[in-house]
Amino acid sequence: MIAGVDARIVQTLNGWFAGSSLRADLARTLAIAPLLAIVCLLAFAWGSRRSASPDRRSYLVVGVLGALAALLLNVGLGHFYFRPRPFLELNVRALLPKPADSSLFSDHAAIAASLTAGLVLAHRRFGVAAVGSLVLVGVGRVGVAVQYPTDVLVGAAAGVLGFVAFLPARGVIARLIEAGLTGKVSQAPANPPGLVERHRRVFGALALITVAAAGYGARALEDHGRVAEANRLESFYRRPSPAQPPLEYALTPVATIAGGHFRSTHATVVGDVTQVTRELDGDIHLRVEGPGAFIVAEIMPELPLSPPHIGQRITAWGIVRHDGLHNWWELHPLVGWRPGTVVSFQPPL
Structure with a gap:
């Protein structure tokens, strides 16, 4: 409502x-x-x-x-x-x-x-x-x-x-x-010591543990990012995506997937790349827009691809999933993409 x-x-x-x-x-x-x-x-x-x-x-x-x-x-x-x-x-x-x-x-x-x-x-x-x-x-x-x-x-x-x-x-x-x-500071009225002051040693130890944990987490993310980048560099020595998506990846409008109306698992879309975001876990998120809707195509380190440029129209194919955390539909992973429109919608026989 x-x-x-x-x-x-x-x-x-x-x-x-x-x-x-x-x-x-x-x-x-x-x-x-x-x-x-x-x-x-x-x-x-x-x-x-x-x-x-x-x-x-x-x-x-x-x-x-x-x-x-x-x-x-x-x-x-x-x-x-x-x-x-x-x-x-x-x-x-x-x-x-x-x-x-x-x-x-x-x-x-x-x-x-x-x-x-x-x-x-x-x-x-x-x-x-x-x-x-x-x-x-x-x-x-x-x-x-x-x-x-x-x-x-x-x-x-x-x-x-x-x-x-x-x-x-x-x-x-x-x-x-x-x-x-x-240039003068008025004195605040005296108050009894608070909880933090009474247990300052405990809170100090907790603060040190928090800082150490945050540092370790940042280092772990950094190391993971380096591994992901190494995997991505390796992709440049692999063969590029095929000229056209395989037949099992059905060509589908972006709006159909974004609206949750696509019932298969393999799809091909044609759309404009409006955002390219490199995540801390090594993934690359591509925002692919069609008329009135968008999906996110996700390049994973395990299936490395060179990302397209913002503003580029691409044909992309991959596995259709719903990301409940972000509440969007996506091609995850993105299996391949080619610049331009390399396939077209065919009328039903």
Whole structure:
């Protein structure tokens, strides 16, 4: 039900904005400019008399820190879950350059929400203007068909949560601001030692173990990457892919596989390469787009191939799988590819 409402809102807004060049330009402006306006309001609030005290300015700093935290959360989420952008799933017109990352969640809304929370508490008048700008950002991101309404709402919630997460540090931030302005640091009231201070040796040992484990993991990934690269270099001494895919790899539209409607295991697709990503495990992900849809073709070190270039149209064949982690369909592994369209759809006999 929510997905249906999501889609209808995107189609309605995008249909209206895309109806004329003037409204399309308006949508592009709303997708970016209100966020810049919020940043300007933050700068004005910092210099305003009403919010000139270190206590009020600390809210603005917390807003910036919350925005950074929300951005980091979004980057991490993108490695575990992928939601296709509206322009890949719906009959809409993308009014901005097509992003290749996940639609969930909107980092524009997350930044705007965290900064707006700081402005509301530091300077009420500027905060009200920021709330209006936040709404306009959401309308713009949905109107240009790069995000769903739920992406915007989740992004705004992530920004507010990031702001709330840093609120306990506001006292320290206020004292640092005061020290920067006056050169004097006010003493915080004495508090009993906390849990970390009482058990600092235990927490210190845990920190050392964590750092050591992270270092070992990074080294293991690096070693694995070197082995994968060696396998890939070896591929240059092997014969290239055949001129055409084998007969068992049926030629299929990208949209059929991306929609989960392809029932066989071997497929050939023709599409444009819009992204080439080298993963830490040595795999190479190719984003292959067809009309209104995309799949991911994955080159594995065990079946090394030289990757194509971004913007190149290719004919690719491989094993069809669904990646539940990223929620996309893929050719995994990619068995072979050739530049251009080397096969064509045949009418049924």
